[in-house]
Each structure stands twice: as C-alpha cells, then as structure tokens.
Amino acid sequence: MSARSTVRALPTLMRVGFAEAIAYRAEMLVWVLSTTMPLIMLALWSAVAADAPVGRFDQKDFVGYFLATFIVRQLTGAWLAWQLSFEVRTGTLAMRLLRPLHPMVSYGVENLAALPLRLVVALPVAILALLLVGSRALPRSPALWAVWALAILGGWLITFLANGIIGCLALWTGSSIKVMDVWLVAFMVFSGYLVPVELFPGAMRTVVAWLPFRYQIGFPVEVMTSAYDLPGALVMLARQWAFVLALFLLLQLVWRRGLRRFAAYGG
Amino acid sequence: MRTLVRYFRLLQVQVRSSVLLGMQYRADFLIDGAVSLFWTATALVPLIVVFHGRPGVAGWSFPEALVVVGWFTLLEAILEGAISPSLTAVVEHIRKGTLDFVLLKPADAQFLVSTARFEPWRSTNLLTALAIWTVAFVRLGRWPPPLGLLAALVLLGSATLLLYSLWILTVSAAFYVVKVDNLTNLFNSVFDAARWPVQVFRGVLRWVFTLVIPLALMTTYPAEAMLGRLSPLALVGSVVGACAFAWLSRRVWLGSLARYASASS
Numbered sequence: 001m002s003a004r005s006t007v008r009a010l011p012t013l014m015r016v017g018f019a020e021a022i023a024y025r026a027e028m029l030v031w032v033l034s035t036t037m038p039l040i041m042l043a044l045w046s047a048v049a050a051d052a053p054v055g056r057f058d059q060k061d062f063v064g065y066f067l068a069t070f071i072v073r074q075l076t077g078a079w080l081a082w083q084l085s086f087e088v089r090t091g092t093l094a095m096r097l098l099r100p101l102h103p104m105v106s107y108g109v110e111n112l113a114a115l116p117l118r119l120v121v122a123l124p125v126a127i128l129a130l131l132l133v134g135s136r137a138l139p140r141s142p143a144l145w146a147v148w149a150l151a152i153l154g155g156w157l158i159t160f161l162a163n164g165i166i167g168c169l170a171l172w173t174g175s176s177i178k179v180m181d182v183w184l185v186a187f188m189v190f191s192g193y194l195v196p197v198e199l200f201p202g203a204m205r206t207v208v209a210w211l212p213f214r215y216q217i218g219f220p221v222e223v224m225t226s227a228y229d230l231p232g233a234l235v236m237l238a239r240q241w242a243f244v245l246a247l248f249l250l251l252q253l254v255w256r257r258g259l260r261r262f263a264a265y266g267g
Numbered sequence: 268m269r270t271l272v273r274y275f276r277l278l279q280v281q282v283r284s285s286v287l288l289g290m291q292y293r294a295d296f297l298i299d300g301a302v303s304l305f306w307t308a309t310a311l312v313p314l315i316v317v318f319h320g321r322p323g324v325a326g327w328s329f330p331e332a333l334v335v336v337g338w339f340t341l342l343e344a345i346l347e348g349a350i351s352p353s354l355t356a357v358v359e360h361i362r363k364g365t366l367d368f369v370l371l372k373p374a375d376a377q378f379l380v381s382t383a384r385f386e387p388w389r390s391t392n393l394l395t396a397l398a399i400w401t402v403a404f405v406r407l408g409r410w411p412p413p414l415g416l417l418a419a420l421v422l423l424g425s426a427t428l429l430l431y432s433l434w435i436l437t438v439s440a441a442f443y444v445v446k447v448d449n450l451t452n453l454f455n456s457v458f459d460a461a462r463w464p465v466q467v468f469r470g471v472l473r474w475v476f477t478l479v480i481p482l483a484l485m486t487t488y489p490a491e492a493m494l495g496r497l498s499p500l501a502l503v504g505s506v507v508g509a510c511a512f513a514w515l516s517r518r519v520w521l522g523s524l525a526r527y528a529s530a531s532s
Binding site for chain 2: 030031033034035036037040041043044045046047048178181182185186189190194195199200201204
C-alpha cells in the first residue's frame with residue numbers, strides 16, 4: 001500500500017469511476033432533480049423579499065444565493081455512507097480490503113470521478129445566475145476565486161469524511177442509514193441549504209457556527225456571492241479546514257476500530 | 268360483494284402480519300419516535316426563520332402556517348407508515364424479478380403490493396401532528412369550526428388517495444428505470460415542498476403544485492378547511508382531482524405491468 005502504487009493507480013481509478021458515472025447517468029439525473037430544493041426555497045424567499053428586503057438580501061440576492069447553493073451541492077456531493085453501509089452488510093467490503101489500495105482512496109476517487117458529469121449540470125445554472133444577477137454571482141477577485149476553490153474542496157471533504165464516519169458505524173450496528181437520515185436533516189437545515197445562515201436569529205447563528213454543516217454549503221456559497229472580504233474569507237477557510245482535519249482524524253479512528261469487527265458476512 | 272369481503276379479509280391478514288413483524292422490533296418504536304420528534308422540531312427552523320419578525324407571508328400568519336405543517340406531518344406519517352414501506356418493496360421485487368411470485372397469486376397485484384407492509388411505529392407522527400395543531404390553534408385563540416373539521420376529514424381521505432396515487436406513478440417508473448432508490452428520494456424531496464402554504468409560490472410553480480403534482484390539495488386545502496376558509500368549489504375540486512389521479516395511476520400501473528419482463532427467468 002505504498003504511496004507510489006496508490007498514485008499510479010489513480011488515473012485508472014478515475015477512468016473506471018467516470019465510466020461508472022456515465023453508465024448510471026439516468027440515476028444521476030434523478031439525483032440532480034432531487035436536489036432542486038434550493039430552487040423551491042428560491043421561490044419561497046423571493047416571495048418573502050417581494051415587499052421588503054430580508055436582512056441584506058433583496059430578491060436578486062436570493063436568486064444569486066440559491067443558484068449558488070444548487071451549484072455547490074452538485075460539486076460537493078458524496079454518497080459514501082450508503083455505499084459503505086451496503087458493502088458492510090453484504091460483505092463486499094472484503095473485496096476492497098484485498099486490493100493493494102486503501103479503500104477510502106478508492107471510494108474518494110470514485111466520488112470525485114463523477115465530478116465532470118456534475119459540472120455539466122452545474123455550468124448552465126452558473127450561466128443562468130450570471131445572466132440574472134450579473135457579476136455579483138461570482139467571486140470578485142482572483143484571490144477570492146482561489147479561496148472559493150479551496151472552500152469547495154473543503155466542503156466536499158467534510159461531506160465525504162462525515163459520510164465515511166457514519167458509514168463506518170455500520171461496522172458496529174449492521175446498518176447506519178438511520179443515522180445518516182438524521183445527519184441529512186440537520187445538514188439541510190443548518191448548512192444554509194434552505195435558509196442563509198445569516199438570517200438565523202442571533203443565538204442560533206452561534207450554534208450553527210460551531211457545527212460542521214455550514215462549512216459544507218453555506219461557506220462556499222457565501223464566498224461565491226461575495227459576502228466576505230479576503231481576511232474574513234480566510235478566517236472562515238481556516239475554520240473549515242479545522243473541521244476537515246478533525247473529521248479526518250475521527251474517520252481514521254473509527255475505521256481502524258471498526259474494521260476489527262468486520263466479519264464479511266456473505267462475502 | 269363477495270370479492271370485496273375477500274379483499275377485506277386479505278387486508279386483515281396483511282395488516283396482522285405487518286403488526287406482528289413490527290412487534291419484534293419494539294426498540295424501533297423509541298428510535299423512530301425520537302428521530303421523528305427531532306425531524307419535526309428541526310424542520311420547523313426554516314419556518315421560524317421565515318416568519319421571524321414578520322406578521323405574515325403571502326397571507327399566512329405563523330400559526331396558520333403551523334396548521335399546514337401539521338397536515339404535512341400527518342401525511343408524512345401516512346406515507347412512511349402505510350404507503351412507502353410496501354412500495355419500496357415493489358422496487359426490490361422488480362429489480363430481482365421476484366414480482367413473479369406476487370403476479371402468480373390469485374388477487375389483484377396492485378392490492379397485494381400496496382398492502383404488503385405497514386410500519387406501525389411510524390404512527391407516533393400522528394401525535395406530533397396533533398401537538399402541532401394544538402399549539403397552532405391555541406396561538407390563534409380559536410378552534411376549527413365543526414363544518415371545517417368535517418371538510419378536513421373528507422380532504423384527509425382525498426389527500427391520502429392522492430399521495431398513494433403519486434407513489435404508484437413513481438413506482439411504475441421502476442419498470443423503466445431499474446434502480447430506483449433515487450426515485451424515492453426524489454419523491455420525498457418534492458413532497459417536502461408541501462410543508463409550505465401553496466400561496467407562497469408564484470406563477471408556474473403554483474400551477475405545478477396545484478394541478479400537476481397536487482401538493483396544495485394535500486396540505487394547503489385541508490389546512491384552509493380547518494381554518495374555516497376553504498371554498499366549497501375547492502373541496503369538490505380536490506375530491507374529483509384525487510379520483511382522477513387514482514384512475515390515472517391505475518392505468519399507468521397496468522400499462523407498466525404489461526412491460527414487466529421478469530428479471531429472474
């Protein structure tokens with residue numbers, strides 16, 4: 001499991017993952033349709049903002065915000081929890097363990113390989129946002145663009161690692177889909193996916209700042225819609241990557257402990 | 268008449284076996300109850316934020332919108348307790364080809380698959396819905412008029428029928444797109460929009476949610492009936508619409524069934 005052989009395997013894994021994404025394109029389309037919640041919230045919030053702006057948001061800001069939310073969700077999606085839970089239950093995880101490659105790497109590459117196809121969905125929405133909202137829909141400076149790219153990567157990592165941790169719980173309980181459902185509800189509400197985090201009442205906003213969810217969606221979206229100047233964005237970026245690090249360490253721990261219990265039923 | 272009696276007895280058998288199965292997992296009662304409470308409480312957050320510091324949105328005050336949320340919770344309980352468990356199993360049947368065994372039985376296939384599984388523990392959500400309504404009407408300072416309650420009961424029937432028909436339509440898609448886990452996800456995320464009174468949506472979206480995916484008929488109209496401000500025309504329209512949807516879904520189901528190629532044989 002040396003680093004060199006892992007790196008050498010990456011291009012092939014990418015190709016396989018991409019081919020898989022193409023093969024299941026209908027499924028992905030359905031998934032994309034099921035992530036149209038931001039568009040419904042967009043309709044809702046525009047109605048609310050029709051009479052008077054909400055906080056700093058007028059109707060146009062809401063359009064920019066929720067289209068960006070849709071794009072960020074496409075780019076940071078991960079489904080490892082379901083996959084891991086399924087593979088633990090059916091014992092197929094054993095196959096992955098036999099390969100000379102860390103299973104988390106292969107999962108990660110599989111997830112990333114679907115990205116080109118997701119970009120195809122996200123790009124038209126980005127163009128639409130640009131047409132509707134103008135330059136406010138995109139980061140203002142090259143530095144902010146760089147922060148945005150890192151924020152998207154961080155958002156994806158948080159989603160992926162959290163999925164991994166919850167998926168590993170299946171090693172103890174047999175299935176962790178229920179835990180994932182609870183996580184998803186919290187994610188939807190506290191990530192800025194349905195409601196911009198800024199609009200939460202004071203005390204709640206403090207709580208949300210200490211949860212990982214807003215760094216999955218809210219933060220990249222806010223960078224995209226220029227809610228921060230550069231220093232502010234960097235502070236948030238540091239917090240986001242602190243979460244990435246914490247979740248990474250936690251996943252290591254859960255994975256090592258859990259794997260000892262793995263019995264490869266049916267595998 | 269004899270067929271009716273026969274199907275009624277069949278239903279009894281199916282429900283009994285589901286309840287017995289459910290009793291084996293009594294711990295689920297607590298987990299499901301806790302999860303559903305958490306769900307409902309968390310799901311209220313966007314509503315609270317939207318109405319925060321505002322007297323009303325699109326003609327709905329906060330307690331009135333709560334009545335809609337109550338209906339949403341109730342229908343979700345019906346969906347998750349009585350509708351989706353069975354129909355998720357159909358998707359599995361289609362994928363594996365085991366639908367053959369259902370089709371071979373001497374009873375209507377749609378009836379058999381729709382009543383195959385109930386999850387009694389999901390009924391905890393009914394209590395949550397009642398609690399939400401109580402809070403809403405206490406805050407409103409009045410109680411629903413008797414006639415409105417009666418209309419709401421009728422609408423409960425038509426809403427359940429609509430929900431069921433929409434599910435049958437979704438499941439029918441499984442005959443065409445084989446892997447359909449995602450379809451149930453899609454259904455749930457669209458249904459989520461029913462949490463809001465339909466009046467907050469403008470233009471095309473409102474038409475879609477009233478006529479194409481009739482979410483308005485499921486939560487907004489019953490809530491309006493409870494608040495005593497639903498027009499009789501809307502009531503009749505809802506019932507007729509629900510029947511039309513049921514008829515349509517039956518047609519589509521039969522059409523899709525004709526395409527079924529039995530993956531196993």
